[in-house]
Amino acid sequence: MPIPLAYNLRSVSARWTSAVVAVLGIAVGVFVAMLSLARGFKATLVASGSPDNALVRRADSNSEIIGSLELDQVRVVENSPFIAGGKDGPLASPEVVVIAVFPLKATGSDAMVQVRGVSAKALEVRGKIRMTAGRFLRPGLNELVVGSNAVRSYEGFALGDTARFGGATWTVVGVFDAGGSSFDSEIWTDAALLNQLYQRPTNIFQSVTVRLASADAFASFRDAMTSDPRLNVRVEREIEFYASQSTMLTTLIVVFGSIVGAVMGIGAVFGALNTMYSAVSERSREIATIRALGFGEMSVVVSFLFEALVIALIGGAIGCAAVVPLNHYTVGALNFQSFSHLDFAFRVTPDLLLAGIAFALVMGIAGGVPPAVHAARSAIAPTLRGL
DSSP states (O other): OOOOHHHHHHHHHHSOOHHHHHHHHHHHHHHHHHHHHHHHHHHHHHTTOOTTEEEEEETTOSSGGGOOEEHHHHHHHHTOTTBOEETTEEOEEEEEEEEEEEEBTTTOOEEEEEEEEEOTTHHHHSTTOEEEEEOOOOTTSSEEEEEHHHHHHBTTOSTTOEEEETTEEEEEEEEEEOTTSGGGGOEEEEHHHHHHHTTOOTTEESEEEEEBSSGGGHHHHHHHHHHOTTOOEEEEEHHHHHHHTTHHHHHHHHHHHHHHHHHHHHHHHHHHHHHHHHHHHHTHHHHHHHHHTTOOHHHHHHHHHHHHHHHHHHHHHHHHHHHGGGTTOEEEEEETTTTEEEEEEOOOOHHHHHHHHHHHHHHHHHHHHHHHHHHHTSOSHHHHHTO
16 A cells, blocks of 8 residues: 555655755756757757758868869859759858957957858848848958858957958948858858958969759759769758768867766755755654554655655755756857857757656666665664654
C-alpha cells in the first residue's frame, strides 16, 4: 500500500530545503544557459544561409578567407543556366573577405571584424537582407554599409560617420538588417576597392554566392561546376556552409558547459543527499510508525524518492526561470573558424528548459535513492521504544 503523497508534500513545506533547492537551481541554470548560448551561436550562423543560395569557393579552402577564384572562373560560374536571373543579369555576387581591427564600444578593446567586399548584386542575391537606414553603397566609392549589430558594437560606425582603416577614409552610408544572422556583425564595401586597399589583384575573389533558379537546382549546379575542367571549386548550399562554420565554438561551449554542469551537478547531488539524510534522521520515529502501521519498505522508498524529486523539480524550475530573461540577450565572441568577432543572442527554447528539468530530476534521483533506502531499512522496534 503506498504512503499518501500529501504526507510528502506537507513534509517538504514544513522542512527547510532552500539550500538544496538553491544549489540545484544554480546547477540547472548554468547547464541551460550554456546550452542556450551554443544554440544561439549556431542559429546565428545558420541564419546567414539560404536554401536557395549556393557558395562557390576553391576546392581546398575550408573558409572564405583563404579562398581564391580568378575573374574568368567567376564568369564561368555566372554563366551557369542553373542560376536565377535578376534585373542586371545572373544573380551572382563575387566577394572578398578581410579581417580588420576596430574598438568595441562596450570595453574599448579591439575586436577582429570581418569586412566583406561585395558586388552591386549582394542584396539581390541575399534577398532577406534589408537596408534599414541610409542607402546601399555605390561601386567605386569609399563607402561602407554596416550590419545592425556592428553599429551597436563597434565604435565609429553610426550612419554618417567616417572610419579609417587600411590607410583610407570611408563613409558609412547605410545600415542593414540581416535578420539576426552573422552578416549583422559585418562591414561591407566594394570588392574592387577592398582588393586595392589590401594590395591584392583586382581580378581575384575568395568566393561567389549565387541565387539558384530553385532550391532543387543545387545538385545540377554543383555537378556542373565541379566537373568543369576550367574550375577547381567546392560547391555547398549556403546554409550548410555557415552551419559548418559554427561547429568549433559550438562544440567548445557545449563541452565546457557540460563539464561545469556536471561538476555543479555533483555538488547538487551531495546537497540533496545531505538534506534527505537529515530529513530521515529527524523523522526516524515517523518512519518507524509508518512501518508499524503496515507500510512496506518499497512504500517508504517510493515516498522519500518522490519527496526528493519534488525538491529537485522546484530547484530545476527556479534555475530555468532564472535563465529565461537571458533569451535574446546579445553577447559577442570570436568565431575561431572565421577569426572574426560575432554578435549572437542566447536562445532559451522550450526543449532546453525541458532538458534542464530532466537534469534536475536526474540529480534528485541520484541524491534521493540512498537516503530513501536507508529510511526503509531503519529498525522499527528500537526506534518506537524511545517514544
